[in-house]
Amino acid sequence: MRWRGFGVVAAAVLVAGLLAGHPLIPDLPGNPGSVVETFLPWLGLSVPVFAALGWWRRPRLALPAVLLPLIAWLVLFAPALLPDDERHDLIAVQHNASDENRDPAGTVRELLRVSPDLVALSEVLPEALPAYDAAFGAAYPHRVVHGTVALWSRHPVVEEAALDIRPQAFGPDWNRGLRAVIRTPLGEVAVYVTHLPSVRMGVRGFATAPRDESAARLGAALRAERLDRVLLLGDLNGTVDDRGLRPVTARLTTAPAFAFSWPARSPVARIDQILGRGLTVTSLWSLPRTGSDHLPIAARVRF
Numbered sequence: 001m002r003w004r005g006f007g008v009v010a011a012a013v014l015v016a017g018l019l020a021g022h023p024l025i026p027d028l029p030g031n032p033g034s035v036v037e038t039f040l041p042w043l044g045l046s047v048p049v050f051a052a053l054g055w056w057r058r059p060r061l062a063l064p065a066v067l068l069p070l071i072a073w074l075v076l077f078a079p080a081l082l083p084d085d086e087r088h089d090l091i092a093v094q095h096n097a098s099d100e101n102r103d104p105a106g107t108v109r110e111l112l113r114v115s116p117d118l119v120a121l122s123e124v125l126p127e128a129l130p131a132y133d134a135a136f137g138a139a140y141p142h143r144v145v146h147g148t149v150a151l152w153s154r155h156p157v158v159e160e161a162a163l164d165i166r167p168q169a170f171g172p173d174w175n176r177g178l179r180a181v182i183r184t185p186l187g188e189v190a191v192y193v194t195h196l197p198s199v200r201m202g203v204r205g206f207a208t209a210p211r212d213e214s215a216a217r218l219g220a221a222l223r224a225e226r227l228d229r230v231l232l233l234g235d236l237n238g239t240v241d242d243r244g245l246r247p248v249t250a251r252l253t254t255a256p257a258f259a260f261s262w263p264a265r266s267p268v269a270r271i272d273q274i275l276g277r278g279l280t281v282t283s284l285w286s287l288p289r290t291g292s293d294h295l296p297i298a299a300r301v302r303f
């Protein structure tokens with residue numbers, strides 16, 4: 001009976017260590033660091049389990065140990081529990097609309113319920129463009145499309161170009177990036193719309209190499225960006241905690257929020273992102289489900 005409760009203590013210390021020290025997880029085959037960082041908020045669910053087991057096993061020893069993962073979780077995620085800041089100068093929406101979406105018009109109706117100024121879509125096939133254009137209508141007269149990513153805007157587009165974030169091993173028909181300069185009433189903003197390569201999970205862990213290579217190329221483009229105000233709207237196939245996206249997240253920030261976007265049926269992670277530099281993403285939330293396997297993400301942005 002002497003060792004009763006020590007298992008709970010050990011598990012609580014381990015989870016606290018993962019929360020507080022996840023950047024220290026080595027880059028081993030299978031990318032265990034990215035795996036942990038993708039599901040990092042969910043480690044908080046262990047706290048009530050440890051508390052119940054500790055109370056049953058050895059309260060005086062185990063319950064104080066449960067405070068360690070609780071404190072570590074609150075340090076990381078307590079800001080996401082605070083009320084949203086509703087002040088904004090524009091609203092942006094990012095959505096992987098899915099190349100299998102059979103209802104573009106219904107999808108756009110859901111997105112426009114928040115009256116966005118900018119809407120970025122990925123997995124937009126050429127044959128679906130007329131349906132999307134008709135659904136956006138005259139309220140969004142400015143549109144940029146490159147490959148399978150697109151941007152609709154209330155405000156004028158003064159520059160546009162394809163953005164090359166293609167991994168070296170991918171063919172020339174892979175085109176999932178664009179850069180546009182939008183002239184808003186408060187000044188110009190460089191808007192990037194991207195869709196990074198998918199991540200695959202198997203028995204050997206995460207296969208992230210193409211995604212990470214694409215993120216590095218995107219990070220280089222952001223480093224070279226000449227405008228002070230930058231907004232990135234994209235399906236990055238990774239959370240903001242994922243080390244594979246550090247070339248991007250080291251240069252841009254977003255609001256603290258859970259706002260999970262994937263999979264749409266039971267979302268467990270936000271892999272669709274809205275991040276900024278030279279402006280502030282003040283709040284972030286997910287929108288109702290559309291005909292896609294992702295949920296849309298909306299953000300309030302202040303200059």
